[in-house]
Amino acid sequence: MVEAWYMDESPEDQRKPHRLESGRPVDLELLGQLGVFYWKLDADKYENDPELEKIRRERSYSWMDIITICKDKLPNYEEKIKMFYEEHLHLDDEIRYILDGSGYFDVRDKEDKWIRISMEKGDMITLPAGIYHRFTLDEKNYVKAMRLFVGEPVWTPYNRPADHFDAREQYVKFLTQTA
Known part of the structure; x- marks a missing residue:
């Protein structure tokens, strides 16, 4: 099961857990209220997994590739790690399925506080279009992930502030409706 918590404001290494001293955990219900969806799958059988195929069919995730993020495999590694953490x-929605390794997705809650979501092998997550977020490796410095898209992939990140986009306006409207 995925683990998530509110983050501290420490400037320490981004790859550390950054748990608040109170350790305020975040459950799947709260993540769902933010439009974040989670599945636990068997990453060892991702190539022939009927559960993954069902999710892809139901959610129209028609495009897929696999990315490995580590110093030896990702060109311009240091630059990309910094970019992912902006x-x-x-x-569009961001869909990631962790096939090996681990890392963190950070998302903003309704009060603009950071929630850290620890992702490891078998975890699949969907972040809705318009949610402010970022990604970093953890201290193991390795993740292999499947990237899924509805239709052709669009890789463009829009750094904050990006409140003028329709996707952001629709997301903020969604948040007010789930309040």
């Missing part, structure tokens, strides 16, 4: 949004 607070941004996308105009």
Whole structure:
């Protein structure tokens, strides 16, 4: 099961857990109120997993690739790690399925506080279009992830502030409706 918590404001290494001293955990219900969806799948059988195929069919995730993020495999590694950790949004949902390794997705809650979501092998997450978020590796410095899209992939991150986009306006409207 996925683990999530509110983050501290420490400037320490982004790859550390950054738990608040109170350790305020975040459950799947709260993540769902933010439009974040989660599944636990068997990553060892991702190539022939009927559960993954069902999710892809139901949610129209028609495009897929696999990315490995580590110093030896990702060109311009240091630059990309910094870019992934810049607070941004996308105009489409971001769907990631961790096939190996681990890392963190950070998302903003309704009060603009950071929630850290620890992702490891078998975890699949959907971040809605318009949510401010970022990604970082954890201290293991390795993740292999499947990226899924509805239709053709769009990789463009829009760094904060990006409140003028329709996707952000629709997301903020969604948040007010779930309040």
